Amino acid sequence: MAQHDYDCVVVGAGVEGSATGYHLTRTGHKTLLLEQFTLGHSKGSSHGQSRITRYTYRQIHYANMMPECFQTWERLGREVGTELYRNTGLLSVNGPPYQDFTLRSESLRVMGKPCELPTVGEICQRHPGFSFGPEHKAFVDPNGGVLRADSCLRALQTMFVKQGGVIKENEKVLEIIPGEHVVIVTSRGRYTAKSVVLTPGAWASKMLRPLGIDPPLKVTQIKVCYWPERQPGAFGNYPCFYYLSEKYETYGLPCDDHSGLVKVCNHHGDDLQGPDQQNQVQYSHQIETLKSFIREHVPGLMPEPSLVENCLYTSTPDKDIILDMHPDHPNIVIGCGFSGHGFKLAPAVGRILSELATGTTPSYDISPMSLKRFPNNGRLAAKV
Numbered sequence: 001m002a003q004h005d006y007d008c009v010v011v012g013a014g015v016e017g018s019a020t021g022y023h024l025t026r027t028g029h030k031t032l033l034l035e036q037f038t039l040g041h042s043k044g045s046s047h048g049q050s051r052i053t054r055y056t057y058r059q060i061h062y063a064n065m066m067p068e069c070f071q072t073w074e075r076l077g078r079e080v081g082t083e084l085y086r087n088t089g090l091l092s093v094n095g096p097p098y099q100d101f102t103l104r105s106e107s108l109r110v111m112g113k114p115c116e117l118p119t120v121g122e123i124c125q126r127h128p129g130f131s132f133g134p135e136h137k138a139f140v141d142p143n144g145g146v147l148r149a150d151s152c153l154r155a156l157q158t159m160f161v162k163q164g165g166v167i168k169e170n171e172k173v174l175e176i177i178p179g180e181h182v183v184i185v186t187s188r189g190r191y192t193a194k195s196v197v198l199t200p201g202a203w204a205s206k207m208l209r210p211l212g213i214d215p216p217l218k219v220t221q222i223k224v225c226y227w228p229e230r231q232p233g234a235f236g237n238y239p240c241f242y243y244l245s246e247k248y249e250t251y252g253l254p255c256d257d258h259s260g261l262v263k264v265c266n267h268h269g270d271d272l273q274g275p276d277q278q279n280q281v282q283y284s285h286q287i288e289t290l291k292s293f294i295r296e297h298v299p300g301l302m303p304e305p306s307l308v309e310n311c312l313y314t315s316t317p318d319k320d321i322i323l324d325m326h327p328d329h330p331n332i333v334i335g336c337g338f339s340g341h342g343f344k345l346a347p348a349v350g351r352i353l354s355e356l357a358t359g360t361t362p363s364y365d366i367s368p369m370s371l372k373r374f375p376n377n378g379r380l381a382a383k384v
Helices: 015-026 066-080 099-111 120-126 149-162 201-211 285-297 346-357
Strands: 006-011 031-034 050-053 085-087 090-094 137-141 145-148 166-168 173-177 182-186 190-198 218-228 240-244 249-254 261-266 270-272 307-315 322-325 332-336
Touching: 006 015, 006 182, 015 031, 015 149, 015 332, 015 346, 031 149, 050 066, 050 149, 050 249, 066 085, 066 149, 066 346, 090 099, 090 120, 099 137, 120 137, 145 149, 149 166, 149 346, 173 201, 190 201, 190 346, 201 307, 201 332, 218 285, 261 285, 322 346, 332 346
Parallel strands: 006 031, 006 190, 031 166, 090 240, 190 332
Antiparallel strands: 050 145, 085 145, 090 137, 173 182, 182 190, 218 261, 218 270, 218 307, 240 249, 249 261, 322 332
16 A cells, blocks of 8 residues: 555644644644644634634534533643633624524523523613614623634644644645545645645635535635724623624624724625735725724724724635535545634534544534535536
């Protein structure tokens, strides 16, 4: 049998790829993690100081993953000696027709997790920086909170290396050659592996099309905005929040690394032709929408952001992620289309991708995340 360099090569060292490498090395597999840019770069979806995490989910298949995610972030924090999660609670506020409110709050009940049901009047009395009219409904997931995103990513990579993994940054993958052993050709070398896991983020379409796979993926640029408090320190004990109505879909969270600022963003962004077309100009219609939202519902903040950053979402039409094997080459494993909600799921995603890469039955039902939901199993359409 031909020799191979690694049991598995993981392409893309964002949070999903790094979590996959963490699980692979934790179970004794010789693994290489490749990153086309410098580690922790700001060109993709895994950078930044913070992300919201929560138990509540509309889709029960993701809700089922969240207990492991909370447990893994806690264990990983102990392993590296850094606190990765801060419990603030998560406030969800909905306008009519309340479908999101019903599904999300019900998921907590199904999992046996606590769910608080304050009135919006009680919320605004407790947190006067918010303003919600009586047509709103709300619930609180008291276990929700903030993941220290940069620290989470570094922790996964630190433990990956400590467990025997190899990371190579600034090394771009040029070609994936399928076979009994997959060949990975890069800007610096050539590697063989029993399997490869592709977690290329916004570069997924560019990497998958030469392999005959082309699921419907849309890349959008999100403006990550930080808004100053009108009264310094007023939001220090506020929960994270998620707001949905026919007019807005926004979320917000406290900022440990930006004193006096609160991070509030739209969940929808500006469409891009691809990740290389990122627009670094700060103006966007998203910011105007957010200014309107702040004036209406978070009057405790100034309606002009002090800091604006960029983040990319790579989304599927149904907003379900893709975790699957290539339909023709089962030792090529694909993880992409995380649709703006992948960071919190990374510990479970990494486990699933590592299991697929090693021929192990996945720990979770991944049928909702299969390529089979797309025409021709996500294969590239034949040219006529």
